[in-house]
Amino acid sequence: MVRIATFNVNSVKARLPNLLAWLKAEAPDVVLLQEIKCVDEAFPALEIEDLGYQVAVHGQKTYNGVAILSRLPLEDITPRLPGATGSEDDQPDAQARYIEALVDGKIRVCCLYLPNGNPISEDRKFGYKLRWMDKLVDRARILLETEPDLPVVIAGDYNVCPTDDDVYDPKGWADDALCRPESRQRFRALLHMGYTDAIRAVTKAPGVYTFWDYQAGAWQKDHGLRIDHLLLNPAAADKLANAGVDRKPRGEQKASDHTPTWVELTLD
Numbered sequence: 001m002v003r004i005a006t007f008n009v010n011s012v013k014a015r016l017p018n019l020l021a022w023l024k025a026e027a028p029d030v031v032l033l034q035e036i037k038c039v040d041e042a043f044p045a046l047e048i049e050d051l052g053y054q055v056a057v058h059g060q061k062t063y064n065g066v067a068i069l070s071r072l073p074l075e076d077i078t079p080r081l082p083g084a085t086g087s088e089d090d091q092p093d094a095q096a097r098y099i100e101a102l103v104d105g106k107i108r109v110c111c112l113y114l115p116n117g118n119p120i121s122e123d124r125k126f127g128y129k130l131r132w133m134d135k136l137v138d139r140a141r142i143l144l145e146t147e148p149d150l151p152v153v154i155a156g157d158y159n160v161c162p163t164d165d166d167v168y169d170p171k172g173w174a175d176d177a178l179c180r181p182e183s184r185q186r187f188r189a190l191l192h193m194g195y196t197d198a199i200r201a202v203t204k205a206p207g208v209y210t211f212w213d214y215q216a217g218a219w220q221k222d223h224g225l226r227i228d229h230l231l232l233n234p235a236a237a238d239k240l241a242n243a244g245v246d247r248k249p250r251g252e253q254k255a256s257d258h259t260p261t262w263v264e265l266t267l268d
Helices: 016-026 045-049 123-146 181-193 198-202
Strands: 002-008 030-034 054-058 066-070 074-079 098-103 107-113 152-157 228-232 240-245 261-265
Touching: 002 016, 002 107, 002 152, 002 228, 016 045, 030 152, 045 054, 054 074, 054 098, 066 074, 066 098, 066 107, 107 123, 123 152, 123 181, 152 261, 198 228, 198 240, 228 261
Parallel strands: 002 030, 030 107, 107 152
Antiparallel strands: 002 261, 030 066, 054 066, 074 098, 098 107, 152 228, 240 261
16 A cells, blocks of 8 residues: 655745654655745755655745655656746746656656646736646646556646635635636546546545635635645556545644645555
């Protein structure tokens, strides 16, 4: 059994005590982190390696940043989403939003922090999000075509609520980039291609959230969003044992506004 979790930590330095406590308590085999908000050299690798994890980091000063932590061997580490650009004129994407790796030679994990996209009136925000999602769809298709028998998990903070069941106030959020039809259409393209939303494979219940804003008592009122997802290719979906959301870290002091989401796969 392999347990893979995704967790937007909203600054690894600010949340390090919480992150280390959670890693000690839960000991997932692989952890995909987003919004680490630091350059590679400033990532607290030693503290995390002391818990038995290898670390692969694609960081950026102050903003964004992703990392893979693994108790199993990592190889074929690739930072940056292939083909992703940062502007209409196809300049290479300078934002650290994607990293992928082969874990123990048995499963490929792709860690992503998808652009928020607000305000939707600005192409450099919403247009960037949609172009980035198009490149993600391209990469997901390539992985299906080139490694059909290798389990693949594409996980992270997608900044997309796939349906109205994934947002506490659908009407109030209808014009937000996270809930816009254009964003949801691209998420559905991944599902129609053959990827499985791990959480929705085990529950259809509304109100399964992974993010609660710091404002207006959102956590206390359970005014949440489901924007952190683990998508499984058919080879991984065939091995799905369980999936869920660990709400406990969101209730801790100095918590991230996200909480971990996880999947368990039965691998040989």
